[in-house]
Amino acid sequence: MTLTKCTRRFPMKSDRWRHMRATLSPAFTGSKMKQMVPFMNEISLNIVDYLKEKEGETINVDDIIRRYSNDVIASTAFGIQVNSLRDPDNEFYRTGQAVMTFTLYQKMKLVFMTMFPGLMKHADIFPQSATEFFKRIVSETMQYREKNNIERPDMIQLLMEAKKGTLKAQGEDKLDKIGFATTEDIEVKPQSEKSDWTQDELAAQAFLFFAAGFESAASAIALAIHELAINPAVQSRLHDEVKQTHDKHGRVNYEVIQGMKYLDCVFSETLRKWSPAIVMDRVCVRPYTLPPASEGAKPVKVNIGDVLYNVVNSLQLDPQYYPDPLKFDPDRFSDERKHEIQPTTYVPFGNGPRNCIASRFAILEAKVLMFHLILNFEVLKTEKTLDPIVLRAGDFSIKVKGGSYVQCRARK
Template sequence: MDYLSIVLSLVTVFVAFYYFTTRNHNLFKKHGIVHVPPTPLFGNMGSFARRQITMLDLIVKTYQLDPKAKYIGFYEFLTPIIVLRDLDLIKAVTMKNLEQFSDHRPLVNRKVDPMLGGALFMLNGDQWKDHRNMLSPSFTSSKIKTMFKLMSECASRFAEHLSNLPEEQRETEMKSLLTKYTNDVIASCVYNVSIDSVKEPNNVFYVYGRISTTMATFKRSLLFLVHRNAPWLAELLQLKVVDSHIAKFFYDQVAETVETRQRTGTRRSDILQLFMDSNKKRESGKEMTVQDMANHAFSFFFGGFDTVASQTCIVAHLLAENPDVQERVQQEIDETLENNNGELTYEAMHGMKYLDAVINETLRLYPIALFIDRLCVKDFELPPARPGDKPFTVKAGMNIWVPVIAIHQDSKYYENPLKFDPGRFYENNKTITNSGVYMPFGLGPRMCIGNRFALTEIKVLLCHVLAKCSIKLAPRTITPLQFEKGVFNVTGKNGFWLAIEPRKSSYCFSTVSASAVSCS
C-alpha cells in the first residue's frame, strides 16, 4: 500500500477544505473593519451552531463590539456581513437608496422550495415591485377591517376555551395553545376554512402548519442556514422546507376556492377575495396567477403561524410578570366595552391606547425580526467606519444587516432599555414610532406588508382573553424570560408556561356579533 499517496491525498483534501471554508474570511481584516476573528467554516456563528448563545445575544454582542464604529464586520459562516450601527446609514440603505439595496438575501433555494420561494419576502427586483403593487391594496386598514369579524370569531372561541379550563389544566404551555389560534385565524381569513384547532388538533391545516412553518427548533434553524449559506447543497440534497405534498395541499385549497368563486360569483371577506378583486383592476397579463395567489397565501401561513404565536406568548409572559400593567389593560378593555354597549368593534379596539402601548413595548424589547437584511445589487460606498479609516465599497452580492434588537435595547435611544415600560409608548407613541429607532416590522419600502394583519390578530385575541381571564406566573414559568439557544426565532426556554385564571367579573362575547354583556 502506498502510504505516501494516501497521506498526500488527505493533506490535499484538508488544504482544499480549509481554503474553501476560509476563502472569504480575510475581507474585514484587509479593509480594517472591526470584527471578531472568524473560525474556519463557522465564521462568527460557531457559538450559535453549538447552541451556546441565542441569536438575540449574538446580534447584541456584535453590535457592541465598538460603540464608535458606524458599522461592524460579521461572518455568517462563509458569508461576510456588514452590520450597520449608524442611523443615517440605516436610512440610506433601507429608504434612500432602494435602487442599490432593493432585495433580500434568499431565505430558501427557490428551485427546491418553489412555493415558499415565491412569497413576496423572497422575490427580488422587478418581480418584487410588481407583486408588491398587486398586494399592497389588500393590506390597507380598511381591508384588514373587513377581516376583523373572522378574527374575532376565532378569538372569542379561544377565550371561551381558556376561561373554562379545569383547575388542573390551567397551568399550560401557551405556545402550543396559541399556534392553534393563529392556525384558525389564517385558515379562516386566508383559505376560507372554518376550523376549531383546540377541539380538533389533528386537522390537516394545523398538522401541516406545524410541520412547515416552525423555525423554533435547532434542526429547522440548521436547515435554513444551509439554504442561506449553501443553496447548492440544499439543491443537491433536496432539503425541502415545505414538503411537496404539503405545498400541493395548500395550492389545491386556493385553486379550488378561486375556481368556485369565479364560477358561482360567491364572495367572502377574506384575503383570497382581495387578491381576486385586485386582479380585476389590473391589465390583462399583469394579474396574479393562481400559483401566485397560492404562494402569497402560504406566505401568511409561514409568516404568521409560529411568529405571531411566539410574540403573543411574550406579551402574555410580560403581563404575568407585571400584574399592574395587566390590570390596567383589563380596565381599559372593560371601559371600552362599557362605552360601546358591550360591542368590540374594530375602531374601539384600535382606540385602546394602553393596549397598543403594551404591544409596542413588547415589540421593542423582543421584536419579531431580530435583524433586517438587505442584499446589495449595485456597488455602494460606505463612509469610513471610524475616524481615520478608509471608505468601504459594498460590492454587488454582499449582504447588510440592520441589528433591530440591538438598536431597540440601546440606552442611547431608550432610557432604561431593558425595562418593560409601556408608559414610554403611551406618552410618546408617534414620537418613538417615527424616530427611526423603532423597527419591529422593518423599514422602508420592504417593511413587512402584513404588519397590520399581525397586530390586529394579536390585539383582538388579547381583548377577548383578558376580558374573561387573567394570566399568572406558574410553577413552571421561567422568570425572568429566557430563550432557547441555537434557534433563529425568539422562543421561550422549555416553552412559555403560564397559568390562566377566569376573572370573577368578566364579559361574555358572542361569536356571531362580537358583542358582549357583563357576566358575574
C-alpha cells in the same frame, strides 16, 4: 409553474417583486383588515371558552396561541373554519406544523440559500406535501367561489380580485394606522408592463402569508401574555382600558381597537423587547460607501450584490435609544413619550419598501385576542412562569426557554 417553484424564489427580486408588491398592497389596507375582525372575534371567543374550562390549571401559552394564530390564518386567508383546540389534529393545523417545524437539515438549507442564493436556487425549504396541500385549498376554493358566485371578505377573495385586476388601491385611509408599530406604506412602481398572475403564483403568496405570519405573530402574542403575567401593574392598567372600552362599545371592532392607546403601548413594547424579526437583510443594488463605524476606522465600500444584515435587537435593546432596555415599560410609547423614539431604531416589521406588508394584520390579530383575554381573565404567574424571561436557544423563532406557562382566573 408549480407552487413549489414559486416558493423557491423566496424572496422575489427586482421588477417581479415590484409587480407583486404593487398588486397585493391594496389587500392589506385598514379598510380590508376591518372586514376580518369578525373572524378574529369568533376565534378569540373559542379561546375564551376553552380557557374557562381550564380555569385554575397551569396552561401552556405557546400551544394555545399557536392554535389561535393557525385558526385566524385558516379563516382570514384560506376561508377555512377550524377550531384547533376542539379538533387538535385537524389537517390544516397538522400541515401548518409540518411547515413551521424546521429540521436541522431544513435550517442548514435555509442558511445556505441566504448565503449562496445562486447555488441553492433549486432547493426546496418546505415539504412538498405541505405546499401541495395549500395549493389545493386555494385552487379549489377559488374555483368553487367563481362557479357559485360566492364572496367572503378574506385573503382568497382579495387574491381573486388581484388575479382579475380589480383589486385597487383606495388612497390614504384613516383606518390604515392601527398602531405605533404599523409600517409606513411606500409606493412601489414597477419598471415594466403589468404582469398577469397565474393561480399558482397567487397560491404561493397565500402560502407564504401563512409561513411568514404564523410563527412571528404567535411568538409576539405569547410573549405579550407572559409579560402581562409577570407585570401585574401593567396588566391592571390594561384591564381598566379594556373594561371601559367594553362597557362603552361592547364587541370590539377595528375602530374600537384603534382607540385603545394603552393596548397599543403594551403590544408596541412587546415588539420592541421581543421582536419576532431577528435580522433584516438587504441586497445592495448600487455601489455605496458606508462611513467609518468608529473613530480611526476606515470607510466600508458596499458593492452591488453584497448582502447587509441588520440585527434588530441591536437597535431595540440599545440603552442609547431605550434607557433600561430590558425593562417592560409600555409607557415608552405613550403620547407623552413616543416622540422620543427615533424612527430607525424601532423596526419590528422592518423598514423601507420591503417592510412587512401585513403589519396591520399581525397587530390586529394580537390586539383582538388580548382584548378578549384580559376582559375575561386575570393572567397569573405560576411556579412554572419564567421570570425574568429567557429565550430558548437553537431556533429561528423566539420562544421562552422551557415554555410560557400561566394561569387564567376568570374575572367576576
